[in-house]
């Protein structure tokens with residue numbers, strides 16, 4: 242009896258925590274907690290025991306064979322949902338065991354915690370883990386007073402602590418930040434396409450792959466112009482080619498290409514292009530094509546409201562009878578940079594530049610998108626009046642900050658990424674502005690010219706003359722018509 246009293250006194254004298262521990266031992270609560278902690282193991286053991294007691298060894302064999310077979314069948318029948326399910330399970334496991342278990346220690350080691358009186362501390366909350374092609378994304382809720390920049394400053398420390406080559410920090414909205422633990426540099430590897438899917442929605446056109454390995458899309462509705470530049474061989478034409486290969490498969494898109502290089506980079510598109518001109522010397526021919534597109538723009542601006550009921554092309558449904566027109570001018574400096582030209586050529590160059598400038602300023606509501614590419618991104622080649630009206634800008638590799646600014650504008654001066662830093666070997670990598678106005682690096686896919694040729698030949702039947710839509714005829718067409726009338730052409 243005295244022993245029992247002593248035990249009771251000792252128990253009462255124990256600090257609260259230890260008393261709770263003792264109570265837990267006495268009530269069996271510890272066992273429930275242990276079973277809950279090991280619930281997966283317990284569940285598996287129960288299932289195995291049940292199968293064995295019910296069906297004997299056959300039950301065990303079925304248990305071993307059925308789950309992988311069912312998973313395989315699911316994967317074959319519906320790979321998307323299977324991948325989604327496996328990724329969700331993996332992400333959950335990593336949230337709890339890979340990152341969750343170390344989160345507190347890593348945050349403290351990287352000095353991203355907040356000490357509170359009494360020696361404890363607060364840590365930002367690790368809310369979710371998701372898997373992307375480049376690695377894992379940790380979705381974090383910030384502590385009050387923290388900003389994504391606090392994490393960006395500690396990115397190196399976080400990378401070492403998590404044992405990955407790089408951690409990229411992205412602002413995910415108010416009070417949130419995403420940490421991308423990069424295991425694979427997707428931009429380092431070319432992405433070669435052997436076919437290109439047709440673009441069906443001009444408001445969501447896939448154009449390149451971002452650093453997280455996911456496709457980036459562009460909304461071409463209500464866009465008047467795009468400028469792109471980069472040193473020779475940086476991947477401008479190839480980037481445009483992959484984009485054009487998707488767009489030309491849409492019957493409600495017509496393409497016009499002027500190649501100022503005068504070569505055959507764009508010859509693949511000739512069977513599908515409403516107009517194609519690879520002239521670098523005969524500026525009259527170039528002016529004729531540009532005038533025709535400009536004429537179509539004027540025609541639409543003057544008649545669209547009366548004939549189709551809306552002044553803005555993009556408020557109307559896309560219709561092959563009223564296609565969106567993409568005008569690509571590659572190596573535009575051939576026509577805009579007048580240095581070294583004789584007077585007559587200069588006059589033509591100024592007219593071309595004036596027409597391009599008008600298209601860039603007014604083409605949006607006429608459904609005409611002008612895309613200007615140059616290997617000489619200076620203000621002579623890409624007049625600022627044109628650049629500043631181009632809402633989409635792409636900078637492949639350039640050699641100087643001035644060149645980067647000539648394409649992307651002053652925003653590039655303070656940006657974390659710059660096209661000057663793109664290594665020479667990374668052809669096809671470029672810096673673009675995101676929808677939020679931030680700059681990011683992307684990789685354009687590569688489509689070789691034979692593939693592009695095959696696609697253009699496949700959809701050559703979708704080609705239409707711009708005159709069908711109200712554009713004036715070019716001088717060349719007038720001449721051909723006169724020749725026909727005079728029986729000159731056979």
Ligand SMILES: Nc1ncnc2c1ncn2[C@@H]1O[C@H](COP(=O)(O)OP(=O)(O)OP(=O)(O)O)[C@@H](O)[C@H]1O
Pocket residue numbers: 431432471472473474475476477478479480502616668669670684685686687
């Ligand atoms: N996205 C890409 N992925 C892999 N390789 C690429 C990519 N883009 C371009 N290249 C490689 O770089 C070469 C040059 O590309 P491209 O002709 O597009 O350069 P460019 O910038 O238009 O040059 P230029 O100004 O001289 O016309 C291509 O032939 C191809 O080998």
